Amino acid sequence: MKGQDGSEKTLEQFSKLSESEQEKFIEYINDPAVNKELLDAMASSKGEKVSLYGGDIVVRQKSITPGEISIRQADYVVYQVATSTVFGVDVVQIRESVEYRVKGTPGNQTISEILNGGGRVDKYWVPLGKMDVKDDKGYVSSGNRAVQHSVFTTSFVHPKLGLTVNTNDLTVYGNIKGQPDDWNFK
Numbered sequence: 001m002k003g004q005d006g007s008e009k010t011l012e013q014f015s016k017l018s019e020s021e022q023e024k025f026i027e028y029i030n031d032p033a034v035n036k037e038l039l040d041a042m043a044s045s046k047g048e049k050v051s052l053y054g055g056d057i058v059v060r061q062k063s064i065t066p067g068e069i070s071i072r073q074a075d076y077v078v079y080q081v082a083t084s085t086v087f088g089v090d091v092v093q094i095r096e097s098v099e100y101r102v103k104g105t106p107g108n109q110t111i112s113e114i115l116n117g118g119g120r121v122d123k124y125w126v127p128l129g130k131m132d133v134k135d136d137k138g139y140v141s142s143g144n145r146a147v148q149h150s151v152f153t154t155s156f157v158h159p160k161l162g163l164t165v166n167t168n169d170l171t172v173y174g175n176i177k178g179q180p181d182d183w184n185f186k
Contacts, residue, residue: 010125013089021087028057028086029126032156036166038092039154042082043168043185059084061185074102075115076178078146080170081122082185093122094131096170098138098148102178109176111146114138119150119170129156145181146174 017025028034034057041050041059050059061082077099084092098117102109118135131154138148149171157163168185175181 010089010123017087017089024056025086025089028053029091030128032128035126035129035154035156038084039166039168042084042092042094045082046185057084057086058088076100076102076146076174077116078172078174078178078180080172080180080183080185082170083123089125090123091125092131093124094133094152094170095120095122096148096150096172096183098146098172098174100138100140100146100174102176111140111144111174111176114140114146114148117146117148117172119152121152126156129154131155141173144176148172 014022014025034053037052038057038059041052042061044050045059045061051057052059059082061080077097079095079097081093081095083090096117096119099115100111101113101115103112104110117138119133121131121133124131131152134151134153136149136151138146141147149169152168152170154166154168155163156165171184173181173183
């Protein structure tokens with residue numbers, strides 16, 4: 001954990017927990033069944049806050065629109081972020097983004113190309129776990145939306161249970177106004 005982005009903040013948050021919360025925290029992040037339930041909740045929450053284990057674990061999602069990213073005001077990027085916390089400490093955070101170009105005059109605009117995009121694991125503080133991301137190539141849909149899809153695969157090695165794998169798909173859509181149009185996480 002040392003040296004990774006956000007590790008100091010995570011350690012600080014963890015240090016503020018009571019001794020019993022720290023013990024439960026360690027149990028939660030080392031339990032493959034809890035991790036699978038946490039990832040399934042991230043996939044099914046559809047923007048709503050979800051509490052697990054009496055509120056010890058909380059899952060939330062949000063869309064982020066940083067706005068225009070070029071001087072021409074025609075290039076946009078939109079994000080979908082899913083975060084899971086244990087006792088208020090961020091444990092898993094993933095994001096999907098699509099960066100795209102819009103051309104045309106107001107009322108006659110189209111998304112002309114996908115510039116960049118993909119999935120990213122911002123945080124994954126699960127000692128026996130690993131999360132990989134495979135990005136599909138972004139594209140412009142027939143409905144004039146920028147689309148980016150990634151597959152997040154979670155591997156969890158546990159001495160008693162072996163390897164548990166969870167796979168989630170995250171897709172984000174951007175519209176001609178540079179705003180998130182929709183997203184799917186399953």
